[in-house]
Amino acid sequence: MKIFQVALGILAAIGGFVDIGDLVFNVSAGATFGYELLWVVVIGVVGIIVYSEMCGRVAAVSGKAVFDAVRERLGFRTGLIALISAQVVNLMTLTAEVGGVAICLQLLSGLPYRWLILIAGIALALVVWITSFDWIERIFGYGGLCLLVFAVAAVKLHPGWGAVAHGFVPHVDTGSPLLYAYFAVGLLGAAMTPYEVYFYSSGAVEEQWGPKDLGLNKVNALIGYGLGGFLSFALMIVGGALFLGKGIEPEFLGSITLGAEVPLGQVGLLLALVGIVFAVGGAAIDTLFSGAYNLAQFLGWEWGRYRSPSGAPRFTLTWIVLLLLGLGAVMTGVDPVQLTEYAVIFSAVALPLTYIPILLVANDHAYMREYTNGRLANALGVLYLVVIVIISLTAVPLMILTNVGQN
Amino acid sequence: MRACAVGLLILALTGCNGGTVDRHALKRDAEKVASLATEGGLLADDVAKGSSTKYFARVHAEELSRAASDLSDALATRPTSPGIETDVRRLSRVAGKVSHHLQQLHLHPTSRAVARSLEQPLSDDADAADELSK
Numbered sequence: 014m015k016i017f018q019v020a021l022g023i024l025a026a027i028g029g030f031v032d033i034g035d036l037v038f039n040v041s042a043g044a045t046f047g048y049e050l051l052w053v054v055v056i057g058v059v060g061i062i063v064y065s066e067m068c069g070r071v072a073a074v075s076g077k078a079v080f081d082a083v084r085e086r087l088g089f090r091t092g093l094i095a096l097i098s099a100q101v102v103n104l105m106t107l108t109a110e111v112g113g114v115a116i117c118l119q120l121l122s123g124l125p126y127r128w129l130i131l132i133a134g135i136a137l138a139l140v141v142w143i144t145s146f147d148w149i150e151r152i153f154g155y156g157g158l159c160l161l162v163f164a165v166a167a168v169k170l171h172p173g174w175g176a177v178a179h180g181f182v183p184h185v186d187t188g189s190p191l192l193y194a195y196f197a198v199g200l201l202g203a204a205m206t207p208y209e210v211y212f213y214s215s216g217a218v219e220e221q222w223g224p225k226d227l228g229l230n231k232v233n234a235l236i237g238y239g240l241g242g243f244l245s246f247a248l249m250i251v252g253g254a255l256f257l258g259k260g261i262e263p264e265f266l267g268s269i270t271l272g273a274e275v276p277l278g279q280v281g282l283l284l285a286l287v288g289i290v291f292a293v294g295g296a297a298i299d300t301l302f303s304g305a306y307n308l309a310q311f312l313g314w315e316w317g318r319y320r321s322p323s324g325a326p327r328f329t330l331t332w333i334v335l336l337l338l339g340l341g342a343v344m345t346g347v348d349p350v351q352l353t354e355y356a357v358i359f360s361a362v363a364l365p366l367t368y369i370p371i372l373l374v375a376n377d378h379a380y381m382r383e384y385t386n387g388r389l390a391n392a393l394g395v396l397y398l399v400v401i402v403i404i405s406l407t408a409v410p411l412m413i414l415t416n417v418g419q420n
Numbered sequence: 421m422r423a424c425a426v427g428l429l430i431l432a433l434t435g436c437n438g439g440t441v442d443r444h445a446l447k448r449d450a451e452k453v454a455s456l457a458t459e460g461g462l463l464a465d466d467v468a469k470g471s472s473t474k475y476f477a478r479v480h481a482e483e484l485s486r487a488a489s490d491l492s493d494a495l496a497t498r499p500t501s502p503g504i505e506t507d508v509r510r511l512s513r514v515a516g517k518v519s520h521h522l523q524q525l526h527l528h529p530t531s532r533a534v535a536r537s538l539e540q541p542l543s544d545d546a547d548a549a550d551e552l553s554k
Contacts, residue, residue, distance in 0.1 A: 120476050121476075264455075279473055
């Protein structure tokens with residue numbers, strides 16, 4: 014029974030791994046550089062595994078979620094900067110995800126886009142209000158598994174497997190180094206997007222994980238995110254195999270789903286659209302909760318999805334306000350795909366303020382007792398911190414120099 | 421830090437280039453038009469084979485058509501660097517044709533015959549835009 018539950022959790026993690034940022038950056042990177050950036054996805058996936066395991070362990074042992082640690086370790090002023098940057102990026106991501114859901118619903122139904130934004134917003138609010146945490150994870154995680162159609166599409170497009178294998182070997186493109194670096198930073202930012210760890214650690218506290226759950230934490234982080242990264246490979250291979258040779262720049266979500274339609278026909282198209290609706294819808298809920306978790310944890314409010322709305326009124330009000338702000342923003346007509354690119358790049362800037370406190374607390378013996386970081390976790394944690402600082406410093410200059418990846 | 425920010429701002433502004441289409445921008449826009457035409461061709465091919473759905477073809481063709489139309493409008497009026505105005509205006513007309521062809525697909529998303537009849541014109545548009553990108 015336990016193995017069955019773990020398997021279900023892993024399936025949900027695979028389906029829930031990909032969000033709109035992964036879709037946009039992986040397919041665009043494939044369309045621009047073929048399979049050359051696959052190695053960057055590996056680095057990003059290992060990074061999110063390392064830090065998710067760490068923050069899950071911190072949550073299980075100390076009962077502290079990320080923004081508890083941020084407030085405690087960075088102090089109020091620096092913590093406030095971390096909170097503001099996290100909330101801005103969360104709201105941008107939420108807006109892009111809601112817009113992405115509405116676009117896919119439009120591609121499925123042909124109904125007017127603005128109506129579908131409202132429908133998507135109401136549906137998300139109802140799901141969050143009515144459905145339990147477990148069921149949210151299952152519905153969106155299993156629905157997101159439809160994205161495995163991109164793995165089938167990748168095989169059907171007959172990529173050069175030698176070139177794919179070569180893509181896993183780290184190397185630098187000398188033809189367009191700035192553009193290459195921009196996509197590398199974007200892929201790392203999309204894979205290690207901060208809201209995933211906010212949600213993961215808060216969820217662990219909500220589900221009252223203790224030291225007995227550390228095995229489950231490891232399995233979830235390692236296999237769930239690891240296999241989730243498999244979807245990112247598939248998306249990049251589709252981008253490279255279908256779009257690169259034809260000179261197509263996939264600028265729309267519809268372009269991405271064309272990657273499943275061309276090799277697999279209507280079934281491929283429908284599975285891709287349904288998969289994106291669930292994966293991106295699930296990510297919208299994650300970002301919605303993350304925003305409410307962060308604010309409540311930082312200000313010391315009562316928080317939690319398992320509490321009744323009256324038990325955590327300010328937490329409940331926060332996610333409602335965030336949803337309304339996200340809906341208002343997407344109603345202005347902002348392009349969700351373009352917004353996603355900005356959100357991913359700005360989230361890369363905010364990464365150190367999220368991950369440094371986790372590393373500090375995970376090394377604090379007073380909190381973590383015998384569960385402090387071992388040598389491997391610390392070596393990887395510090396290594397990734399260096400990577401995170403580099404991408405945080407280079408993200409915006411690269412975005413400007415490449416005109417948001419256009420040049 | 422401040423000098424760095426000012427430098428980035430200058431770079432961003434010079435990147436905008438005051439709205440004038442120079443050779444680099446022409447190449448970039450020609451690649452975009454070719455991309456839209458080629459993607460439209462793929463979509464038309466799927467519609468012709470019965471591999472797409474009515475709503476997807478209708479909505480996605482309109483997205484592509486609108487993007488081509490926006491490019492066409494911008495290229496028709498923006499000032500250009502000396503010596504490339506003819507090419508810029510020609511690219512505007514190509515983008516207009518791409519938009520028109522995709523509009524046909526938007527209006528007839530289930531017609532295999534219409535889709536089939538659009539494949540060659542879209543391919544020609546892509547070739548014409550490609551020529552202008554060189």
